[in-house]
Amino acid sequence: MRLVIDGDGSPVKNEVIELGREFSLPVVIVTSIDHFTHKEYPDFIQFIYVDKGNDGADYRIVKEIKVGDFIVTQDYGxxxxxxxxxxxxxxxxxxxxxxxTIDGLLTQRYIGAQMRKAGKRTKGPKAFTKEDRLAFKEIIRKEIEKGVSR
Structure with missing residues (x-):
C-alpha cells in the first residue's frame, strides 16, 4: 500500500505525509514541474514531476498506481x-x-462548466479549514488501519 497524491493544488499533502510517516507507508506526490521544490523530504516520499499542461499528472498517476494504493485527488475525471x-x-x-456516485459528480462538473461558458457565475469550493484537514486525516487513518489489518 502506498499513498499517492495528485499534487497540483492538493490542500492535504502535509496530512498525507504525516500518515505515511505514522504507518511507515511510501508517499508518492505527482505534480507539475511548475511546483518543483528543492525542499528536502524524508526518503519515504517520492516526487514525480510531469510537464505543464492539462492532465499530465492524471495520466502519470494512472500509469504509476499499484494494487492497494490509496490515491487522493479532487479531480473527478x-x-x-x-x-x-x-x-x-x-x-x-x-x-x-x-x-x-461518480457519474453524478461528473455530470455536476459538466453542468458547472457549461454555465461558466455561458457567462454565469458558479460557486467555488468553500475555504479549506484546519478542521477539514483534521477530519480528512482521521478518515484516512481509519481506512489505512482497516487496510493494514487485512
Missing part, C-alpha cells in the same frame, strides 16, 4: 479513470469516490 483499478480513491474532504 481522474477518479473515474481509477475506479476500475484495484485501488481506493479519496477526495481531500475524506469522501471515497465510488462507482455508484
Amino acid at each position: 481522474l477518479a473515474s479513470l481509477l475506479l476500475s483499478k484495484p485501488v481506493r480513491v479519496f477526495h481531500h474532504n475524506g469522501k471515497e469516490y465510488l462507482k455508484e
Whole structure:
C-alpha cells in the first residue's frame, strides 16, 4: 500500500505525509514541474514531476498506481479513470469516490462548466479549514488501519 497524491493544488499533502510517516507507508506526490521544490523530504516520499499542461499528472498517476494504493485527488475525471483499478480513491474532504456516485459528480462538473461558458457565475469550493484537514486525516487513518489489518 502506498499513498499517492495528485499534487497540483492538493490542500492535504502535509496530512498525507504525516500518515505515511505514522504507518511507515511510501508517499508518492505527482505534480507539475511548475511546483518543483528543492525542499528536502524524508526518503519515504517520492516526487514525480510531469510537464505543464492539462492532465499530465492524471495520466502519470494512472500509469504509476499499484494494487492497494490509496490515491487522493479532487479531480473527478481522474477518479473515474481509477475506479476500475484495484485501488481506493479519496477526495481531500475524506469522501471515497465510488462507482455508484461518480457519474453524478461528473455530470455536476459538466453542468458547472457549461454555465461558466455561458457567462454565469458558479460557486467555488468553500475555504479549506484546519478542521477539514483534521477530519480528512482521521478518515484516512481509519481506512489505512482497516487496510493494514487485512
